[in-house]
Amino acid sequence: MTIAVREDLDVRAVVQAAVERHGATREELVAILSDVNREMGYIPAEAFEEVSRLLQIPKAQLFSVASFYKMLAIEPRGRHVIQFCESAPCHVVGGGELWRALREELGLEPGETSADGRWTLVTTSCIGLCGVGPVIVVDDDVYGNVTPEQLPEILARYE
Numbered sequence: 274m275t276i277a278v279r280e281d282l283d284v285r286a287v288v289q290a291a292v293e294r295h296g297a298t299r300e301e302l303v304a305i306l307s308d309v310n311r312e313m314g315y316i317p318a319e320a321f322e323e324v325s326r327l328l329q330i331p332k333a334q335l336f337s338v339a340s341f342y343k344m345l346a347i348e349p350r351g352r353h354v355i356q357f358c359e360s361a362p363c364h365v366v367g368g369g370e371l372w373r374a375l376r377e378e379l380g381l382e383p384g385e386t387s388a389d390g391r392w393t394l395v396t397t398s399c400i401g402l403c404g405v406g407p408v409i410v411v412d413d414d415v416y417g418n419v420t421p422e423q424l425p426e427i428l429a430r431y432e
């Protein structure tokens with residue numbers, strides 16, 4: 274699934290709908306932020322302001338929650354997000370080599386988005402597929418037993 278950044282949406286309306294859906298309580302904060310992230314492609318500053326106002330939670334606290342959860346983005350991401358599993362089990366079966374090749378192929382460091390908006394590269398911890406490590410996830414597609422040689426062919430599937 275392509276992750277589209279929707280600058281055309283009314284941020285306050287998106288936040289208000291998410292708050293109505295889940296309820297204006299702290300317990301629902303991650304669910305609310307996830308909805309906003311999914312609909313807008315990231316969480317714009319204005320959305321943090323609105324969530325802060327509606328839930329009475331300081332913005333600094335919202336930022337720390339958003340930075341903790343890697344599925345939440347506080348700035349626009351590329352059309353495709355590549356998650357690389359950096360946990361030890363994947364590392365020992367060739368993850369280190371794959372990680373070098375991936376950064377080289379994309380010309381990106383973790384957290385960066387390519388200038389053409391095509392890719393964002395992030396790391397993730399174990400996603401429970403260690404049996405087929407090394408693992409990368411492109412958008413919603415999971416690839417296991419990935420070798421550096423396979424990277425160009427995998428990346429070519431995404432425009």
Ligand code: FES
Pocket residue numbers: 358359360361362363364398399400401402403404406408
């Ligand atoms: S360590 Fe990579 S999926 Fe578990």
